[in-house]
Amino acid sequence: MDVMMISLRNIHKTLNGQKILQGINLEIAEGETFVIIGRSGCGKSVTLRHMLGLMMPDQGEVLFEGKDLMGLSEIELIPIRQKIGMLFQxxxxxxxxxxxxxxxxxxxxxxxxxxxxxxxxxxxxxxxxxxxxxxxxxxxxxxxxxxxxxxxxxxxxxxPKLLLFDEPTSGLDPVVSDSINKLILNLDKTLNITNVVVTHDMRSACEIGDRIAFLYHGKVHFLGTPEEIKSSQDPIVFRFVNGISDASVAME
Ligand SMILES: Nc1ncnc2c1ncn2[C@@H]1O[C@H](COP(=O)(O)OP(=O)(O)O)[C@@H](O)[C@H]1O
Ligand SMILES: [Mg+2]
Known part of the structure; x- marks a missing residue:
């Protein structure tokens, strides 16, 4: 079995009385470029903050190289954070x-x-x-x-061993976005970094992701390769992939 760089196990998080994460499970292997997608406000940034120990879950475990971050003090988190780089939104x-x-x-x-x-x-x-x-x-x-x-x-x-990217291409035109995506892939090769990239841009997700997790209603609704997500017949995934709005989704 692959070595897991970071694992989120059954993460629950309520913020301002709103259940944002409702049982997130993710196993991210060393060396992969893992993409998290989902609509704006679905909890992607909150999920990344858990990986960095900037937010602690109400329930569940965050394991970095097999070590649980829960219950570590700020001082104990320092050596772990030194292995993690973050590109904030x-x-x-x-x-x-x-x-x-x-x-x-x-x-x-x-x-x-x-x-x-x-x-x-x-x-x-x-x-x-x-x-x-x-x-x-x-x-x-x-x-x-x-x-x-x-x-x-x-x-x-x-x-760092793990690089977290929050919307690295937001606000950039498609050509510049493409060049940033290529750099991310290149970093992966030259430094053998594990990348976790959050984006709402399907094109970027498919270009760089080894695997893609689609967050919906606080859970991983779909997990698969770019090919698998693009050909998914799941109606919620299909609407997201094809940019089709949905009254019930729009009300979130
Ligand atoms: N520190 C916080 N305190 C309260 N609510 C928050 C906080 N951070 C995020 N939220 C709420 O959690 C939800 C998910 O936010 P976020 O993870 O930033 O979404 P996105 O998927 O767009 O990155 C939003 O409704 C947001 O308002
Ligand atoms: Mg965000």
Whole structure:
């Protein structure tokens, strides 16, 4: 059996009196690119926060490399979080810092490497996103796609084992989205990272996902390969895949 990087087992979470997650089960294997899709507001970001231990479940278990995050203190979570990189949904760069300083930030915060080593790691991360040598640029000088690429370099600079992406292509045009998707796939190959990508964009999901989980009503409603989801006859999956609205869904 494959080694599991992260497992969510029967996760329940109520927020503001609303049952958001109602028994999520996910087993994500080392090295795969796993996509979570679903309509806006269905709990995708909340699910990712559980993987990072930023939110704890009301019920259920989150296992990272087989170790339960529940009950760990903030200090005990530090070594685990060091193995996880996160590209937040609106993963803004620090506007007052140049590109190099932005990418260096997680390394400086960690305080483990010398300035020389940091410099090297930053250049390496920027090259991975095709922005080698752009350290001195300020965020205001960059296009939306370039900003995303810098955020990607910042999330990957510590060479995490697990990289979590929240809507990495939202707000980007299809061509730029495509280039970001290719970079995600490339990271997977060069660093052998396990990727979990949250998106509501079916096209991106199918392009990058080894497997796709479709969240609906707080549960994994469908789990399969891009081919399997595209050919699914399940009416709820079919409507999502084909972008067909549904009165009962629209009311959520
Ligand atoms: N920290 C929070 N406190 C209260 N409600 C939240 C919080 N985070 C998310 N929610 C609610 O949980 C639901 C799912 O949110 P989210 O996971 O962000 O959806 P999405 O699938 O679009 O990423 C939404 O109704 C949202 O308002
Ligand atoms: Mg979200």
């Amino acid at each position: 609106n993963g803004a760069l620090f506007d007052s810092m140049n590109v190099g300083e932005n990418v260096a930030f997680p390394l400086r915060e960690e305080g483990r490497l010398s300035e020389k080593e940091i410099e090297f790691a930053v250049e390496e991360a920027l090259e991975m996103v095709n922005l080698g040598g752009q350290q001195a640029k300020m965020p205001a000088e960059l296009s939306g796609g370039m900003k995303k690429r810098v955020s990607l370099a910042r999330a990957a600079v510590r060479k």
